Amino acid sequence: MSRFxxxxxxxxxxxxxxxxxxxxxxxxxxxVNIAIFTLMYAGLATxxxxxxxxxxxxxxxxxxFFGVGAYAIAIAFTHIGIGGSGYKPFFALPLVGxxxxxxxxxxxxxALRVRAATFAIVTLTLLFVVQQLAFNLHHxxxxxxxxxLPPPPFDVSTFEQPFYFAMLGVFALAFFTxxxxxxxxxxxxxxxxxxxxxxxxGVGVRVTGAKVIAFAVSVGFTGMLGGVWAYYIxxxxxxxxxxxxxxxxxxxxxxxxxxxxxxxPTVGAFILVPAQQYxxxxxxxxxxxxxxxxxxxxxxxxxxxxxxxxxxSDHLARRRSGxxxxxxxxxxxAPRATLPGGMAP
Amino acid sequence: xxxxxxxxxxxxxxxxxxxxxxxxxxxxxEGTITALIGPNGSGKTTAFNMITGYxxxxxxxxxxxxxxxxxxxxxxxxxxxxxxxxxxxxxFPGLTLLENLTVAISQPWRxxxxxxxxxxxxxxxxxxxxxxxxxxxxxxxxxxxxxxxxKLLEFATVLMGEPRLVLLDEPTAGVNPVMVEQIERHVRxxxxxxxxxxxxxxxxxxxxxxxxxxxxxxxxATIKQGPPAEVQSDRAVLDAYLGT
Amino acid sequence: MHLFIQACILGLLAGGVYALMASGLTLAFxxxxxxNVAQGAMIVLGAFLSYTLFTKLHIDPFVSVVxxxxxxxxxxxxLQLVFIRPLRADEREELSLLVTWxxxxxxxxxxxxxxxxxxxxxxxxxxxxxxxVLGYHLSEVRVFAFGMxxxxxxxxxxxxxxxxxxxxxxxxxxxxxxxxxxxxxVERVSALGFGxxxxxxxxxxxxxxxxxxxxxxxxYDLISRLLSIIVLGGLGSLGGAIIxxxxxxxxxxxxxxxxxxxxxxxxxxxxxxxxxxxxxxxLFGTNERGAL
Numbered sequence: 001m002s003r004f005x006x007x008x009x010x011x012x013x014x015x016x017x018x019x020x021x022x023x024x025x026x027x028x029x030x031x032v033n034i035a036i037f038t039l040m041y042a043g044l045a046t047x048x049x050x051x052x053x054x055x056x057x058x059x060x061x062x063x064x065f066f067g068v069g070a071y072a073i074a075i076a077f078t079h080i081g082i083g084g085s086g087y088k089p090f091f092a093l094p095l096v097g098x099x100x101x102x103x104x105x106x107x108x109x110x111a112l113r114v115r116a117a118t119f120a121i122v123t124l125t126l127l128f129v130v131q132q133l134a135f136n137l138h139h140x141x142x143x144x145x146x147x148x149l150p151p152p153p154f155d156v157s158t159f160e161q162p163f164y165f166a167m168l169g170v171f172a173l174a175f176f177t178x179x180x181x182x183x184x185x186x187x188x189x190x191x192x193x194x195x196x197x198x199x200x201x202g203v204g205v206r207v208t209g210a211k212v213i214a215f216a217v218s219v220g221f222t223g224m225l226g227g228v229w230a231y232y233i234x235x236x237x238x239x240x241x242x243x244x245x246x247x248x249x250x251x252x253x254x255x256x257x258x259x260x261x262x263x264x265p266t267v268g269a270f271i272l273v274p275a276q277q278y279x280x281x282x283x284x285x286x287x288x289x290x291x292x293x294x295x296x297x298x299x300x301x302x303x304x305x306x307x308x309x310x311x312x313s314d315h316l317a318r319r320r321s322g323x324x325x326x327x328x329x330x331x332x333x334a335p336r337a338t339l340p341g342g343m344a345p
Numbered sequence: 346x347x348x349x350x351x352x353x354x355x356x357x358x359x360x361x362x363x364x365x366x367x368x369x370x371x372x373x374x375e376g377t378i379t380a381l382i383g384p385n386g387s388g389k390t391t392a393f394n395m396i397t398g399y400x401x402x403x404x405x406x407x408x409x410x411x412x413x414x415x416x417x418x419x420x421x422x423x424x425x426x427x428x429x430x431x432x433x434x435x436x437f438p439g440l441t442l443l444e445n446l447t448v449a450i451s452q453p454w455r456x457x458x459x460x461x462x463x464x465x466x467x468x469x470x471x472x473x474x475x476x477x478x479x480x481x482x483x484x485x486x487x488x489x490x491x492x493x494x495x496k497l498l499e500f501a502t503v504l505m506g507e508p509r510l511v512l513l514d515e516p517t518a519g520v521n522p523v524m525v526e527q528i529e530r531h532v533r534x535x536x537x538x539x540x541x542x543x544x545x546x547x548x549x550x551x552x553x554x555x556x557x558x559x560x561x562x563x564x565x566a567t568i569k570q571g572p573p574a575e576v577q578s579d580r581a582v583l584d585a586y587l588g589t
Numbered sequence: 590m591h592l593f594i595q596a597c598i599l600g601l602l603a604g605g606v607y608a609l610m611a612s613g614l615t616l617a618f619x620x621x622x623x624x625n626v627a628q629g630a631m632i633v634l635g636a637f638l639s640y641t642l643f644t645k646l647h648i649d650p651f652v653s654v655v656x657x658x659x660x661x662x663x664x665x666x667x668l669q670l671v672f673i674r675p676l677r678a679d680e681r682e683e684l685s686l687l688v689t690w691x692x693x694x695x696x697x698x699x700x701x702x703x704x705x706x707x708x709x710x711x712x713x714x715x716x717x718x719x720x721x722v723l724g725y726h727l728s729e730v731r732v733f734a735f736g737m738x739x740x741x742x743x744x745x746x747x748x749x750x751x752x753x754x755x756x757x758x759x760x761x762x763x764x765x766x767x768x769x770x771x772x773x774x775v776e777r778v779s780a781l782g783f784g785x786x787x788x789x790x791x792x793x794x795x796x797x798x799x800x801x802x803x804x805x806x807x808x809y810d811l812i813s814r815l816l817s818i819i820v821l822g823g824l825g826s827l828g829g830a831i832i833x834x835x836x837x838x839x840x841x842x843x844x845x846x847x848x849x850x851x852x853x854x855x856x857x858x859x860x861x862x863x864x865x866x867x868x869x870x871x872l873f874g875t876n877e878r879g880a881l
Contacts, residue, residue, distance in 0.1 A: 058683050060690070110862065114869045117624055118824070120686050121816045122865065124626070128813040129858045136851055186457045188440070192448045195437040198399070203449035204423040204506055213457075244809065248690060255687070290698030297691035301684060302675055 012179070016172055023164050032160040036167050036232065038273040040225050043171035044250035045257070045265030047221035050178050051214045052251065053259035054187060056194035057116055059215070060247055061123030062222050064130035065100055067242030069223030070230035072096050074147045075140060077231075086152035089231045090166050093224045100223030101216040108215035112208060127244060134238035146237040149230060163232040170228060174221040179262050181214075190214055194260075245293070249276075252297050258307030267308055272296070349408075350375040350510050350541050351396070351427070356405030357565075358391055365391045367565030369405070373510065378532060378542040380552045380573075383562035384586050389545045390432070392562070393514055397429045398422055410509065424451060426509035432518055434495035436502070438488030442479065445487050445498060446470035449505040473501045477531065493524045500531065511535075513544045517551060529555055553577065561585065595725055596846035597839050602728075604838020605735035606800075610793040610811070611818045611830040612742060613786030619762035619825030620782035623673060623685040629812030630693035631787050635661065635794020636803050637700055640711045650711050650795045651733060657795065658788045665787025668692065669780045693808055700805035711798040734796035741792055742831065745785070749827070758782060762825055810854070817857040821864050823871030833872065 019039070023032050044062070052058045073096060077089050111122040134141050141147055154162055181187045189210040192200040201207050230236050250265075253272050258264030279292055304311060351373040358366040366388040373379045381389050394400035396407055398417030407414045409427050422428070437445050447466045456463075474480035477497045482490065487498060496516065503511060513532075517525045529551060532542060546552050552559060552573065559576045561569040563585035569576055576582055610632055617625045638661075639653040648656070672692060676684050718729040749755035760768040761778045769775050797803065797811075818837050822829030837857060845853035864871060 056683065058686060060686065110865055114865060117618075117622070117682050117686070118820060118865075118869070120683070121624065121820055122861070125813055125816060125858055125861055128809065129855070132852075132854060180458065183460065184458045185452055185460075188444055188448045189452075191439055191444075192437050195439045196435055198419070199431075199435045199437070200448070202397070202399075202419040202423060202429065203502060204420055204451050205448060206420070206452075209454075245694075248694065251687060288698065288702060290694050290701060292698075294691045294695030294698055298672065298688065298695070301688050301691065302672070305676075305680070305684070 008179075012175075016168075019168055020165075023158075023161050027158070029157075029160055032164055034274055034277050036160060036164050037277065038269055039164070039167040039171045040229060041249060041253055041273050042266045042269035043167065043174050043225045044222060044246065045253040045269050046171065046174045046178055046262075047218045047225070048247075048250045049254045049259055049265045050174075050181060050221075051211075051218040053254060053261070053264070054181070054190040054194065055211055055214055056197075057112065057211060057215075058120050058251070059123040059218075060120050060244075060251070061125070061127035061130075062219065062250060063242055063244060063246040064123075064127045065104065065219035065222045066226035066229070066246055067130055067134060067238075068103075069096050069100055069226030070236055070241040071134065071141055071147070072099070072223070073227035074149050074230045074236055077149055078147065081150060086154055087162070089149075089152075089227065090162070093166070093170065093227050096227045097220040097224040101220030104216050104219045105212060108212045109208070112211045112215065127242065127247065131238055131242040134242055141238065144238060146235050148235050151234060152231070163228060166228045166231075167225070170221060170224045175262070175266065177217065177221070181217075182262055186210060186213065248293070248297070252293075252300065255307055256300050256304070258309035258311075261307070261309045264307050264309045348375055348411075349373065350410060351543065352406075352408040353392070353396060354406050356392055356395055356407070357403045358388075358395060358400065359403055364565050366395065366402075369562065369566050371560045371567050371570055373541065373543050374558075375509075375541050376536075376539065377558065378536050378544065378556045380556035380559045381543060381545045381562065382547075382549075382552060382559060386564075387562040387585075388565040389562055390514065391565075393429065393512060393545060397427070397512060423506050423508075426507070427512070428503040428506055428508040428510070429512035430496075430499050430503055430514055430516065432515040434492060434499050436487040436490070436495050436498050439486060441484050441486055442474060442490075442498060443467060443470050443483045446473060446502055446505050449502045451506065469505070473504060477501050478527070493520045496520060496524070496528070500528070504535070508540070510541045510543065513542060513546075515545055515547065517546065517548050525551065591724070592846050593843065596842040598725055598727065599731070600839030600842030601835060602731040602735045602838075603800075603842060604835035605738040606793055606796055607814070607818060607838050608831040608834035609738040609741055609789055610797075611815050611822070611834050612745060612827055613789040614815050615819045615822065615825055615827055615830040616762075616782055617786040618819070619827070620758060621669075621673065621685070621779045622682045622765075623689070623779075623783075624682070624816075625689045625783070625786060626686055626812055627689040627693035627696065627808075628786065628790055628815060629808030629810075630696040631661075631665075631790035632794040632797055632811055633803055633805065633808045634696055634700065635791035636711070636798030636807075637704060637709070637794075637805075638791070639795035640709055640798050643711050643713070649713060650799055651737060654737065654792045654795045657791050661791040662784040662788040665784035666780045668787070669783035673783065674776060674780070693812070697805045697808060704805065706804050706806070708802040708804045709798070710802045711795075713799065716799065728800075730796075730799050734800065737792065737796060741789060745789070745827075754778075754781070814854070814857045817861040820871055821860055823874030826871070826873035829871060829873035 022035060026032070044066070048059065048062050073089055073092065076092065080088070107126065111119055111126075114122070135143050137143070152162070181190070189200070189205050189207075192205055193207055193210065197207060226241070230241070249272070253268030254265040255268070256272060257266065257268030276293075280289055283289065283292070349372045353372070354370040356366050356369040357364065369388065369392055381392070383389050391400065395402040395405070396417060398419045407417060409422070409425060414422070437448065440448065447470055450466055471480055471483060474483055477500065479494055479497055482494070487495070490498060500516070516528050520528070525548070532544075532555065536542060544552075544556060557572050558570055559573050560567060561576060561582050568581050568585060569579050571579075610628065614625055614628045617623050617628075635657065638657055639650045642648040642653045642656070643650055672688050673681070673685060676688065713730070715729050720727045720729065720732070749759055757768065757773045758778050758781075760771070761773060761775055765775055814837070818833045819830050821837065822831070822833035837860065840856045840860065841853050844856045
């Protein structure tokens with residue numbers, strides 16, 4: 001797994017270059033709007049993947065941190081004001097990211113001490129806790145009445161553009177971080193944890209530390225995306241800022257594209273978000289939306305559990321070698337005729 | 346001069362009403378290849394698991410390199426120089442052989458973001474792979490290895506931490522005679538370089554020619570500890586194996 | 590003091606129903622290592638089904654339990670066969686979370702389409718009746734609900750301890766590998782176990798619908814509480830789940846009465862955190878961390 005292959009870097013440059021040029025080539029506001037959500041989910045899925053795909057610890061509660069980021073920006077700027085150009089909230093994003101990451105460390109430390117199944121339960125519970133807090137802390141969050149942000153003084157005809165670039169920026173950062181981690185020692189530690197955590201401990205891997213770092217970085221980006229979203233939407237409610245569907249969407253996209261790969265979550269998002277927006281447009285009613293989501297999810301789980309990218313690369317590898325995968329050559333020092341016995345407990 | 350590297354006393358573990366390990370005590374001297382044998386159900390693997398921190402003990406004490414080990418923890422033990430292999434040959438199937446080895450090198454936090462297989466680590470890993478004869482597969486995922494190759498990889502991996510004591514859990518189980526020979530050769534070579542071994546084994550021929558002393562467990566307790574010749578002819582040991 | 594005891598009584602009655610809800614959840618985990626996030630949705634589904642039977646056919650909810658549980662048992666078995674069995678064993682634990690979550694969403698979506706998102710309540714003629722015992726107020730419906738839960742849990746206990754099937758199920762919970770080696774058809778036990786899980790959820794749902802207004806999205810509230818309960822009790826332990834449920838029922842009620850009703854659901858989360866810090870395997874947890 002070499003880190004910066006030339007083709008890999010080239011691919012990234014082309015894609016991000018295209019994304020940067022996108023709003024100028026397709027300036028129609030409804031298109032840029034869909035693109036904003038696509039980028040948001042690409043970022044969410046990529047950030048989630050850093051923990052879920054790399055270490056195998058599936059967090060079901062990332063939406064909690066999305067909501068925290070959203071409310072943080074909303075509350076801060078309802079009081080401070082967004083300044084003349086309206087760009088202050090964007091500059092505050094890195095602070096939000098770091099703050100969310102730091103706050104998550106003690107939570108992560110408690111949540112990661114247990115097996116992966118309990119971890120998922122804890123993160124899910126965290127989601128409900130944060131949602132309850134958003135509803136109950138009236139004075140700060142205005143509860144179910146919702147919180148309004150001051151409207152930014154952006155030019156009406158290109159209103160979406162600053163938000164588009166903010167989302168693109170955070171997504172790019174998350175993507176690049178994933179890429180870097182994958183080729184780094186931290187990535188190695190996380191993958192070993194995913195393969196066999198007990199054994200990783202047994203060979204001296206600092207398991208808890210690695211997981212906490214992945215968790216903190218992952219939710220930091222998620223919080224930042226929540227912040228951009230809040231500013232864009234202008235009016236946030238607890239049930240939408242801390243919405244389980246956000247997590248499920250991100251997870252679904254990561255799985256579809258291939259969790260554990262760098263491009264997978266992005267591919268998943270680029271396929272599903274426009275499809276989802278289209279479905280919402282055609283079917284209108286949100287009740288069917290849920291059914292649709294659930295069906296897609298179940299279909300993917302059952303038929304394409306490894307995701308698109310791993311399935312494609314497997315297929316290509318098989319084509320290249322001309323036959324089903326098998327280990328290359330025989331190793332003279334260890335004849336393959338091993339005895340089946342001896343492995344009983 | 347040999348001193349006790351690993352001391353176990355009063356180790357006990359109950360499962361339900363059955364004591365799998367019952368007040369087990371023994372010592373492993375530094376610089377030896379010590380064997381831990383006993384009939385099936387004598388508690389060898391359970392004892393192993395407790396010593397290395399994979400199973401909490403009900404009672405007992407473990408000392409390593411003169412220091413008491415409170416609540417054995419695999420990570421801490423690895424750093425202290427005590428490491429083990431598994432009967433099933435556990436490796437990281439998704440990682441390449443090189444990565445399997447480099448992940449086992451203790452890393453200070455500041456190197457976390459550097460390349461996953463740094464040049465220096467790569468050298469060490471390749472050398473080790475060469476020693477074990479599997480360097481050809483260095484960049485293949487470990488999941489592709491045969492069982493015997495996995496045993497070798499696992500053995501190589503635990504050496505990366507430069508341990509003082511290696512606990513081998515049935516190293517020759519499930520492998521062909523050529524491989525058995527190879528593993529025996531590696532153990533001897535490493536022993537000559539100063540490594541101490543504690544081996545759980547069923548292959549009596551291997552034990553008798555390779556190990557000294559031999560510790561015999563029966564029904565969770567030590568019944569004999571001594572040189573192989575003595576153990577071979579000991580009354581109690583024969584009774585334990587043949588059953589009373 | 591009076592308030593405290595009244596709250597305890599109310600909590601105990603509610604805890605009984607929670608116990609019924611949680612029993613299926615912990616059983617599913619014990620047998621299959623599956624965390625059925627859809628349990629909440631099954632309960633809500635049960636509530637809607639008995640609501641429909643009540644409003645359209647005037648069948649009393651308690652009676653509907655007798656009708657619905659066999660049907661939903663079969664539904665549960667089918668769901669397990671279609672969605673859970675195909676998952677590979679080594680990935681089952683993590684993937685089952687997502688699959689069952691998707692199931693839960695699917696059920697919520699289906700219910701939203703059929704019933705829209707208004708709150709419903711199964712209000713029987715005796716809904717407001719209550720007894721006064723020693724100055725304390727005992728709602729008829731809640732007492733019957735508690736009684737029904739006790740009966741069903743007792744039945745479950747008998748099945749688990751006195752029947753051949755129950756024994757194989759317990760063996761599978763304790764050690765799936767050994768059970769398989771001893772000839773137990775683990776797949777069949779899993780499917781039937783899931784069926785039981787859904788059946789108990791339906792029964793609990795019928796009474797749930799009588800004491801709380803519900804809508805398709807109510808499953809989130811439910812599942813968050815149930816998950817805390819089974820973690821407290823120890824994943825896979827039926828006895829643990831029952832004790833944990835009774836305790837949490839009372840804790841929640843006392844908190845609501847003495848401190849604040851709005852924050853009463855937080856008792857579940859507080860307890861969850863406490864358990865994770867002090868004793869992660871729960872009261873009667875079966876697995877110790879770090880063991881092979």
